[in-house]
Amino acid sequence: MHLDSNTKDALLNQLKQIVAANYLLTSKEDLTPYECDGLSAYQRLPVAVVLPDTIEQVQKIVQACSQLKVPIVARGAGTGLSGGALPHEGGIILGLSRFNKILSIDTNNLTSVVQPGVRNLAITEAARPHGLYYAPDPSSQIACSIGGNVAENAGGVHCLKYGLTVQNIQQIKIVTIDGTLLTLGSETFDTPGYDLLALMTGSEGMLGIIVEIVVKLLPKPHAVKVLMASFDKVEDAGNAVADIIAEGIIPAGLEMMDKPAIHAAEAFAKANYPLDAAAILLCELDGDEDQLEEQVIVVEKTLKHAKASKIVIATSAEDQAKLWAGRKSAFPAVGRLSPDYYCMDGTIPRKQIAYVLQKISELSEHYDLRVANVFHAGDGNLHPLILYDANIEGELKTAERFGADILELCVKVGGSITGEHGVGHEKIDQMCVQFSPAELTQFFAVKSAFDPDSLLNPGKAIPTLHRCAELGAMHVHNGELPHPEIPRF
Amino acid sequence: MQIKDNDISARLQQQVKSAINNKKPLCIQGGKSKLFFGNRFDAELLDLSEHTGIISYEPTELCITVRAGTKLSELEALLSENNQILPFEPPHYLFKDKDGNIHDTATIGGAIATGISGPRRAYTGSARDAILGVEIINGDGEIVSFGGQVMKNVAGYDLSRLMVRSQGTLGILLSVSIKLLPKPANDLTLSFDATQDQALAVFQALRVQQLPITASVWYDNTISLRLSASEAILKTSHTRLNNFLNEKFPTLSSAKQNTDQMSFWQEIRDHTHPFFTQTDKPIWRLSVPPATQSISQTDDALAQKDDNIEPNQLIEWGGAQRWIRSRTPANIIHNLAQSHGGYASFFYNKGADDETFPALAPELFKIHQQLKRKMDPQGIFNPNKMYQGL
Numbered sequence: 051m052h053l054d055s056n057t058k059d060a061l062l063n064q065l066k067q068i069v070a071a072n073y074l075l076t077s078k079e080d081l082t083p084y085e086c087d088g089l090s091a092y093q094r095l096p097v098a099v100v101l102p103d104t105i106e107q108v109q110k111i112v113q114a115c116s117q118l119k120v121p122i123v124a125r126g127a128g129t130g131l132s133g134g135a136l137p138h139e140g141g142i143i144l145g146l147s148r149f150n151k152i153l154s155i156d157t158n159n160l161t162s163v164v165q166p167g168v169r170n171l172a173i174t175e176a177a178r179p180h181g182l183y184y185a186p187d188p189s190s191q192i193a194c195s196i197g198g199n200v201a202e203n204a205g206g207v208h209c210l211k212y213g214l215t216v217q218n219i220q221q222i223k224i225v226t227i228d229g230t231l232l233t234l235g236s237e238t239f240d241t242p243g244y245d246l247l248a249l250m251t252g253s254e255g256m257l258g259i260i261v262e263i264v265v266k267l268l269p270k271p272h273a274v275k276v277l278m279a280s281f282d283k284v285e286d287a288g289n290a291v292a293d294i295i296a297e298g299i300i301p302a303g304l305e306m307m308d309k310p311a312i313h314a315a316e317a318f319a320k321a322n323y324p325l326d327a328a329a330i331l332l333c334e335l336d337g338d339e340d341q342l343e344e345q346v347i348v349v350e351k352t353l354k355h356a357k358a359s360k361i362v363i364a365t366s367a368e369d370q371a372k373l374w375a376g377r378k379s380a381f382p383a384v385g386r387l388s389p390d391y392y393c394m395d396g397t398i399p400r401k402q403i404a405y406v407l408q409k410i411s412e413l414s415e416h417y418d419l420r421v422a423n424v425f426h427a428g429d430g431n432l433h434p435l436i437l438y439d440a441n442i443e444g445e446l447k448t449a450e451r452f453g454a455d456i457l458e459l460c461v462k463v464g465g466s467i468t469g470e471h472g473v474g475h476e477k478i479d480q481m482c483v484q485f486s487p488a489e490l491t492q493f494f495a496v497k498s499a500f501d502p503d504s505l506l507n508p509g510k511a512i513p514t515l516h517r518c519a520e521l522g523a524m525h526v527h528n529g530e531l532p533h534p535e536i537p538r539f
Numbered sequence: 540m541q542i543k544d545n546d547i548s549a550r551l552q553q554q555v556k557s558a559i560n561n562k563k564p565l566c567i568q569g570g571k572s573k574l575f576f577g578n579r580f581d582a583e584l585l586d587l588s589e590h591t592g593i594i595s596y597e598p599t600e601l602c603i604t605v606r607a608g609t610k611l612s613e614l615e616a617l618l619s620e621n622n623q624i625l626p627f628e629p630p631h632y633l634f635k636d637k638d639g640n641i642h643d644t645a646t647i648g649g650a651i652a653t654g655i656s657g658p659r660r661a662y663t664g665s666a667r668d669a670i671l672g673v674e675i676i677n678g679d680g681e682i683v684s685f686g687g688q689v690m691k692n693v694a695g696y697d698l699s700r701l702m703v704r705s706q707g708t709l710g711i712l713l714s715v716s717i718k719l720l721p722k723p724a725n726d727l728t729l730s731f732d733a734t735q736d737q738a739l740a741v742f743q744a745l746r747v748q749q750l751p752i753t754a755s756v757w758y759d760n761t762i763s764l765r766l767s768a769s770e771a772i773l774k775t776s777h778t779r780l781n782n783f784l785n786e787k788f789p790t791l792s793s794a795k796q797n798t799d800q801m802s803f804w805q806e807i808r809d810h811t812h813p814f815f816t817q818t819d820k821p822i823w824r825l826s827v828p829p830a831t832q833s834i835s836q837t838d839d840a841l842a843q844k845d846d847n848i849e850p851n852q853l854i855e856w857g858g859a860q861r862w863i864r865s866r867t868p869a870n871i872i873h874n875l876a877q878s879h880g881g882y883a884s885f886f887y888n889k890g891a892d893d894e895t896f897p898a899l900a901p902e903l904f905k906i907h908q909q910l911k912r913k914m915d916p917q918g919i920f921n922p923n924k925m926y927q928g929l
């Protein structure tokens with residue numbers, strides 16, 4: 051899938067006309083930093099990296115690639131965990147990091163217009179003086195770009211109450227594969243025509259290049275309380291999650307960590323976590339003071355009833371930050387336990403938490419690899435971290451098989467193979483398990499409406515029927531393939 | 540609440556397959572409550588109203604999966620028994636038969652396909668925000684599912700959300716999974732007098748106040764707010780609201796409890812309020828950025844052509860949704876909405892040739908047509924309903 055030298059020369063010639071020489075990278079040293087995203091197990095060098103900073107430049111770059119049939123992989127900050135921004139050997143990386151300006155903040159309509167390369171946290175920092183913030187807060191928020199967040203429909207610890215990226219943006223501008231600039235959504239609460247804004251969100255750079263975003267801002271809650279509950283049994287912690295919801299309370303955040311994760315986080319962040327607990331729940335409540343007072347009483351009572359062995363309520367901002375510090379640094383903390391770890395991202399119905407955690411610990415014994423669980427319990431989004439050592443022959447493969455088993459388990463109990471990290475390069479085979487050939491065919495139909503020659507991030511997110519058939523993982527219904535007539539390329 | 544469990548998907552699929560084979564378009568019909576919405580077109584009827592029942596419902600998952608023909612009234616009754624609600628408070632509107640009798644027949648499939656949201660929308664999100672998954676009959680006559688029952692799911696393109704507001708033009712909704720919210724313990728409606736300008740300023744200031752507001756209306760020089768919370772919180776919120784008005788808007792009188800509150804919000808939701816029923820003037824819906832200034836006063840065309848004696852505007856959603864009764868020509872209304880960064884749709888009392896939705900930019904319409912052609916290759920799902928040529 052390499053580019054022939056004529057096309058490559060033609061491409062580079064055209065790109066040189068569009069951006070200044072220092073924003074067109076072609077040497078091996080310059081390309082290497084772009085060889086992978088946050089999933090560093092997979093690496094590839096692109097033909098070139100182009101770093102435009104105007105929409106017109108993006109349009110011209112896309113047109114040039116479109117004419118020469120050269121694949122384009124968009125890249126924000128490269129923090130993706132599913133290999134979404136993994137380069138194509140025969141294509142370019144279209145880096146959006148220079149689109150790093152917050153264009154405006156509208157304190158009347160509570161919105162902000164931002165460029166795609168702006169860091170997630172920078173939006174909240176800019177909005178803070180106005181008493182506002184941007185709600186979705188992925189753990190990678192200091193680094194990840196808002197364009198990447200839209201492309202992945204990123205979540206965070208607060209999405210149970212405040213929604214994912216898709217519920218927190220109003221409008222985007224995209225450049226389509228023929229170089230057209232389209233505005234999707236609007237600055238109002240709805241827009242005539244199809245909801246292409248929703249379709250683009252989470253489409254992993256496969257349908258268009260996002261070049262501008264209007265995000266919604268929220269007023270900062272007047273008050274916040276954080277409760278930490280310890281449990282002697284993982285199962286009790288899982289059930290407590292459903293009990294809180296049953297009380298009619300939607301916490302701002304509801305996170306769970308198991309024993310290995312607690313130990314790792316405590317050693318790293320000194321958050322005062324209970325080392326003897328089998329699991330802890332962190333429950334954040336926010337809102338107006340009076341409403342909060344009421345909720346804390348209910349949640350505390352519910353947790354006690356659900357057999358919490360100890361409950362700590364952090365009221366000062368300092369204590370709260372400390373409790374969260376442990377959770378937010380859980381990934382790097384686990385990273386210190388093992389040379390490598392592999393982060394999974396399945397979602398399951400809340401009621402299956404205890405069952406799935408039990409199965410994961412059985413799988414851990416089976417594969418003889420340790421696992422730590424840190425996750426968004428409120429919305430059933432698991433992040434099992436599988437510990438392995440890439441220097442031991444075959445251990446990465448074993449970790450991947452372990453991970454694949456976990457994802458298939460998630461699908462089996464009624465969940466999904468990815469809650470927020472996307473399919474990318476990594477989970478493409480599990481797509482064959484979650485979707486039938488007819489469903490995958492429908493995805494291809496949508497893709498071809500936007501990108502008939504399949505030049506935008508080709509080979510990611512949606513597996514070909516051929517690939518699924520070869521894997522033997524075909525989601526077969528009633529023992530027959532619904533589309534025998536479709537070529538299995 | 541007993542909801543009839545009746546799965547007719549096999550029969551529906553059969554009808555769709557023969558429509559595909561014969562290239563004969565279908566007119567998808569749920570409860571007939573939204574007959575007025577969209578363009579008229581000739582097609583064979585595909586009736587979803589018997590495809591009813593709850594497929595799965597576990598309140599602690601905050602999700603329900605329900606067949607598309609299930610009546611909104613029955614679904615809401617079931618949720619209410621479990622202290623839950625649909626976050627987007629879908630309007631039922633009402634179906635009036637030829638003898639003038641009114642029926643509350645609106646279905647959840649129709650609510651999702653039209654994507655119309657009610658009074659709560661500005662505070663707890665829209666139909667598209669709440670959708671988690673769909674099962675559809677697609678343009679190949681296959682039954683396929685997208686999304687699911689879990690809150691977070693980013694596997695594949697988000698085709699569930701694409702179905703919302705697509706007016707049945709991309710597939711037949713067989714069942715939908717919807718995110719639910721706990722039902723607030725109590726509602727309190729508070730009202731006070733204000734001019735349109737004052738109302739918009741109040742809405743503006745309230746946006747950052749964090750009162751438990753779940754609906755807002757300005758009509759006939761009165762603001763009505765619905766607050767939803769426990770009895771105790773409602774009490775303190777009432778005081779807080781009056782303190783806030785006192786401080787920021789000293790010329791306004793304080794907010795008083797409105798007694799017939801339940802029926803008021805239902806009338807607003809279902810358009811049985813006199814604003815919608817007692818007129819033969821065209822009724823337009825303007826969707827604008829919430830902070831948009833007063834529209835009638837900035838626009839001479841509207842002010843001159845309409846007698847200002849009867850109130851011709853009803854504002855909802857803290858300013859984001861404005862209903863206007865006006866005989867002003869369609870193109871002027873569309874331009875007016877656009878000049879404020881929004882758009883207008885023609886809701887009631889329109890002529891036979893008037894379109895509901897405003898024209899899309901040509902390059903945007905092109906991508907709509909490409910998508911329609913790919914998802915409905917034989918053009919059988921509600922053709923021309925949303926736009927001519929789609």
Ligand SMILES: Cc1cc2nc3c(=O)[nH]c(=O)nc-3n(C[C@H](O)[C@H](O)[C@H](O)COP(=O)(O)OP(=O)(O)OC[C@H]3O[C@@H](n4cnc5c(N)ncnc54)[C@H](O)[C@@H]3O)c2cc1C
Pocket residue numbers: 087088123124125126127128129130131133134135146166187188189190193194195196197198199200201202203204205206207254255256258259260261381470471474507
């Ligand atoms: C430590 C750590 C913690 C994390 N925690 C979370 C978390 O809590 N929640 C969560 O959701 N994710 C999390 N992530 C994953 C990651 O940060 C998110 O997926 C993020 O949205 C990616 O943004 P990015 O700018 O780095 O995108 P990239 O990695 O550069 O790209 C991701 C995908 O988006 C596409 N893309 C990027 N920009 C554009 C654009 N402008 N137009 C079109 N396509 C584009 C790329 O082609 C690629 O497919 C975490 C990652 C790390 C490393």
Ligand SMILES: Cc1cc2nc3c(=O)[nH]c(=O)nc-3n(C[C@H](O)[C@H](O)[C@H](O)COP(=O)(O)OP(=O)(O)OC[C@H]3O[C@@H](n4cnc5c(N)ncnc54)[C@H](O)[C@@H]3O)c2cc1C
Pocket residue numbers: 566567568569570571572573574575576577578579580581582584587607608645646648649650652653706707708710711712713921924
């Ligand atoms: C015999 C008969 C013939 C008709 N002929 C025409 C005609 O030629 N032209 C015309 O414009 N109208 C016609 N109508 C009216 C037409 O049925 C409605 O305009 C349209 O179907 C709206 O549905 P609804 O009123 O039931 O509203 P709702 O049930 O509330 O539905 C509103 C919208 O959602 C769509 N929808 C409903 N359920 C689903 C679902 N499960 N999946 C996908 N989409 C769904 C509907 O098609 C409609 O667009 C006819 C009605 C009848 C009874």
